[in-house]
Structures are given as C-alpha cells and as structure tokens.
Amino acid sequence: MPVRLRPRQNRRREKLPEIEVFAIHALETNVDEGAEPLEWLLLTSVPTYTRAQALERLAWYARRCTIESWHRVLKSGCRIETRQFGNVERFVRATALFAVVRWRILYAMLLARLDGNLSCEVLLQPIEWQALYCRTHGSTEMPDEPPSLAQVILWIARLGGYLPRKRDHPPGPTVIWRGFLVLHEITMMYRIFRQDE
Structure with a gap:
C-alpha cells in the first residue's frame, strides 16, 4: 500500500517535503519446525499495487x-x-x-x-x-x-x-x-x- 513519510519534527526548519513510498510486508509461511520465518517490511519508490508487482520487488530485494x-x-x-x-x-x-x-x-x-x-x-x-x-x-x-x-x-x-x-x-x-x-x-x-x- 502507498504510505507517506513525514520529515522528523526536529528537522522542521529545513522544510523537507513528505515522500510517498509503497510499503510491502512479506511474511514467509510453511517454514520447517524450529526455523524462524523471514519477515520483511520493504519501502520502495516504485509503484506497487498488485501481488505480482510486490513479488517482483521482493525478488529484487532478495538479490541484495x-x-x-x-x-x-x-x-x-x-x-x-x-x-x-x-x-x-x-x-x-x-x-x-x-x-x-x-x-x-x-x-x-x-x-x-x-x-x-x-x-x-x-x-x-x-x-x-x-x-x-x-x-x-x-x-x-x-x-x-x-x-x-x-x-x-x-x-x-x-x-x-x-x-x-x-x-x-x-x-x-x-x-x-x-x-x-x-x-x-x-x-x-x-x-x-x-x-x-
């Protein structure tokens, strides 16, 4: 979903603009017993509205x-x-x-x-x-x-x-x-x- 990031309160004087980004929350399911599932919260400037787009952004991040x-x-x-x-x-x-x-x-x-x-x-x-x-x-x-x-x-x-x-x-x-x-x-x-x- 799209979210807006506001500048920190202590930087008001700089008059920084708000930034719109897209939040992708991914949680791994069906993991082996005893294994901790991966959980990522990614913020991207690339418009992301569909599941396919979110999976593409996650694939990009996996290459980091x-x-x-x-x-x-x-x-x-x-x-x-x-x-x-x-x-x-x-x-x-x-x-x-x-x-x-x-x-x-x-x-x-x-x-x-x-x-x-x-x-x-x-x-x-x-x-x-x-x-x-x-x-x-x-x-x-x-x-x-x-x-x-x-x-x-x-x-x-x-x-x-x-x-x-x-x-x-x-x-x-x-x-x-x-x-x-x-x-x-x-x-x-x-x-x-x-x-x-």
Whole structure:
C-alpha cells in the first residue's frame, strides 16, 4: 500500500517535503519446525499495487546479497575509494576494468556454489589451473583430468588466506580476490619457467 513519510519534527526548519513510498510486508509461511520465518517490511519508490508487482520487488530485494558482494569487491578488493584518478575519464576507464574483475570473482564464487562438480576450465585457462595445481601440490605432475571447479576455488581462496575449518562459511569475495592476485603471479612465473621446455 502507498504510505507517506513525514520529515522528523526536529528537522522542521529545513522544510523537507513528505515522500510517498509503497510499503510491502512479506511474511514467509510453511517454514520447517524450529526455523524462524523471514519477515520483511520493504519501502520502495516504485509503484506497487498488485501481488505480482510486490513479488517482483521482493525478488529484487532478495538479490541484495549478491549486489553487496559486488560492491565489496570494488571497495575492498579493488580499493576504488583509495585510488586517485585525477579526472573523470580515468575513473570511468578504471571502473570499467574493475567491473570485469568483479564479475569474474563473483562468477567464480557463485558458480562454484551452484555446481562445484564442473570442470575448472569453465573459469580458468589450462595454464592457470596447471600453475595453481603445481603450487598447491608442490609437484609438476598433472592429473589426467582438470580438477573440479569447487576444488580450484578452494585452492584459490587458500592462496587468499582462507582457512577451511569445519564450521566456516564458504569462501567469500575478499579471499577469492586476494587468491586471484596470487594466482596471477603464480601463472606468470609458471609461463616463464615453461618457456625452457
């Protein structure tokens, strides 16, 4: 339903206008015994009058975790806030490049969670996973088949400082970002040493 938000009483002097928003109240039903149902009260500026529209807005909100991860990679991994670009054109070019980096990290993380049994070659070039395999196992002997995506993401996360303890969550974007930085260096060295073969 539409609701009007009034400015706080202590900000009357600023003569802030009232804002019309749409309130969506969602309560999860049919939950397992002992589980706490989700309950969301969302406010949106997008007109919402029907059940279908409300479900669409809820689907948008459900994606917030991925969007937050996307921005975390930009802020923590790429350190966009600490860089000094000098002008807007440089900022735009860097942001476009970082978008590709963020995409690869999130793609790696989410795909490994969805289907970790895929071949790692859906994400890495052969030279990348081979360099990673050598580094992880301390051996130049390669397996007959490429490792699984889940295994490779775990190795990359370990390079980034992830400790796979029993109760830990799956690796997140920050350790995967750090791991990819190390993997880049490992791959460069691996390529150099293979030139002698």
